[in-house]
Amino acid sequence: MKSNITEILEEYESLRLRNENLQRQRIEEVYTRLPVIRDIDSKISSIGFEIASSIFKLSKEGIDAEEFISNKRKEIESLKQEKAVILTENGFAHDYMDINYKCSKCKDTGYVDAKKCNCFKQKLINLYYKQSNLTNVLQRENFTTFKMDYYSTVKSETYGVSPRDNIMEISARCVDFCETFDNNNTNLLFTGSTGLGKTFLCNCIAMEVLKKGKSVVYNTSSTLIDNIRNIKYSDTDKSKLDYTLNCDLLIIDDLGTENITQSSQSEIFNIINERILRRKKTIISTNLSLDELQVKYHQRIVSRIFGNFDIFEFFGQDIRIIINSHKVKKR
Ligand SMILES: [Zn+2]
Known part of the structure; x- marks a missing residue:
């Protein structure tokens, strides 16, 4: 083989x-x-x-x-x-006769100075963490296709701002996170119920960071835990685990939907903690509220998150329902 x-x-x-x-x-x-x-x-x-x-x-x-x-x-x-x-x-681009590399860093050889290029690492990550469909999703979803007009402009009593202003602020912070990626040491937590654009923004960020030639591991919490266990217990090549700890960006989507046990909690804690120590950036998205996080997770996980992540609360009406009802009206 x-x-x-x-x-x-x-x-x-x-x-x-x-x-x-x-x-x-x-x-x-x-x-x-x-x-x-x-x-x-x-x-x-x-x-x-x-x-x-x-x-x-x-x-x-x-x-x-x-x-x-x-x-x-x-x-x-x-x-x-x-x-x-x-x-x-004569209407040609000045570099029309040059070769087009997909990765200009390694000139599509996979190596720079005898070390694996980031594009090579990303290919391994996609393979080890089963994210082969990542790039397809990402081509559809990016900051330019993010529609904010589905968010209400009516001020929320609880939050003091409208869902529209809130999402604009969050989106701007996400763009900034990508633009300053090499110089910031920021982790993000997206919290709020489903259909408010959390996963969409995770996709946008993944896309931008990949475009910068950085490595991204993007899994739901349950897939991530499965992947880690598979590598730990049935794979001979344990070095594959390094990618969760050392990739430039780790995105854990849907935290709280995994089967929460002592052992799943210790996997999650180890990853988050190690990455903080290594100054590697992590984004977590969850449908759980901050209160629910504190109830469902061990204090040491919660304190790592609250102490080291910028927290963004998504609120408003499920935009997927709004989009669907618009489609119905049009017919
Ligand atoms: Zn390359």
Whole structure:
């Protein structure tokens, strides 16, 4: 049986081949439409050859190789500029003939300086934590598709603000969390009943953080506990557990829907506690109120959360019901 690593490396290889083919096609397209570009390219490569072949010869003849090479490099630069101008004047992007990497950091090799690139780590996470559908959800749900007009503008007596103002504030804080991701040490707790956009915002954040090339583990609390137990008790490769502790962002969705036992509580405590100690960010979403959390969970979990998480309370009417009734009216 092929190992996961081998499979992923083969995936990278076929991705690179596909992109190299596409690049060749684009180059041919440009050469056909603009033969002058082919001439420029062949000039560039012959100067490159001149540089390479002259180094040994020049130093033997006592000629200043450094000056010669820097002049030649300048020639190449100006040819490249000329090329970019011609391309854009003819409706092509200036980098149309370059290769398109899915990950520019590792150039789709999976490695940077012999270490696994974040995109590689994320592939392993998706595999180990069964989140293969994550990217599909994420393409649909992002900050730009978040509709706030379903939230009421009527001020809540209990909270002193309207659900609309509340969700706008929360959403702005979430955007800020993503924008300052590298520099903040913030954990977020989303609490409130179902259908108020908690999972949606978790998805938005996951999407933005993944786009930054960070690693994200995103599980419901029950799946997370199952995954951890599976790795602990039936997998030979315990290093897979490191991803819950070391990924850049851990999102625990639906805390409180798992079967809450002594052992599930100790798994949850260990993860939250370890991540706080390692200064790794965690987001928890739960349908439980703050009071219910205190009743259902051990004091040491609750105190870690209350002491280390920014708490956002979602309130208002279930927006999924509002959206559905709008659909009915339209018919
Ligand atoms: Zn990469």
